[in-house]
Amino acid sequence: MDQKDNTLKVTVSRGTSGEQFEQEFEVPAYENQTVLDVVSWIQQNSDPTLSYRFACRVGMCGSCAMMVNGEPRWTCRTHVKKVVRKNTLSIAPLRNLPVVKDLAADMTPFFDKWVDAEGYHHPTRTRHDPMQEVTPNDEERNRANAGIECINCAVCYAACDTVANNDAYLGPAALQRAWTLYNDQKNENGQAILDAVSRDGGCHSCHSMGSCSLYCPNELDPMSAIAGLKRETAKNLFRRRR
């Protein structure tokens, strides 16, 4: 690596929603370096007022996602050498969400939509009942398992063009959560989930463009989960008419 290659030109989005501007920083380049390392270097060495969010640094907490060169990424597990273009990086807060400040997106709409999609546990038993047995190789259980590793990073939400164009749309993460719970034997009131995802802005707004499944850092497949909800809501419509 020659001297010129030893420095990264990093453009960082600063400010809050409606008052954003870009600022350039020069950051030393290393052989092994994540995008989060670059952001942290800027905050520690160039501008301590830079705001961003992270916690675990190992791809488990889902708090450090940002737009890197225009694409949503979990920055703690994204190596600079994988995404850098001509020694330059552009880093911005997650798309489709309001901005608190600089690189920290306001996750409120994202999590509100989880609740709107009934994406929370509806228990079947109390602490006084015996534990429910769950058969690991059951078909329903496997459908629930497919989406259970979601870390709520909102990369799919930022990648989705339907979210960008339709404010009411619940988005891939909330709908995948709804599908996971619908298939979970420990969760009851599946009808409430189907009703919630059938409202305007629910699973039927999805155009199956697949950006969610393409960008999910945990290689989950929200698009197929949403397809499952579409099938189940359609079947349920005919079941109810009988």
Added chain:
Amino acid sequence: MLEFRLYMAQRLTALLMAPLVFGHIAVMIYAVQGGLSAAEILGRTQGSVFWFLFYGTFVFAVSIHASIGLRTILHEWSGLKGGLLNAVAALICAALLALGGRAVMAVTLL
């Protein structure tokens, strides 16, 4: 709930259209192979209840299917919503029904 109903209507009309499209293409290829003239084709379609129902169903399905799709595009691309969005979609549906219905009547009624 309206979106879900429109979603179902769009899927059901797609189910209707699929065999009709294949039927239409098959008949077109057959008609061209045999060297039929426009007058000969009209001679077979005019007064035919079968062709009236075949293309009548097609026009009905297309009008519903296309207006729902255009409603979604209009909402997402232009931000149109609420009553105005539904009114524009209904207008598109009515226009497609009128234009298609006119064509069906021209080739199937005596």
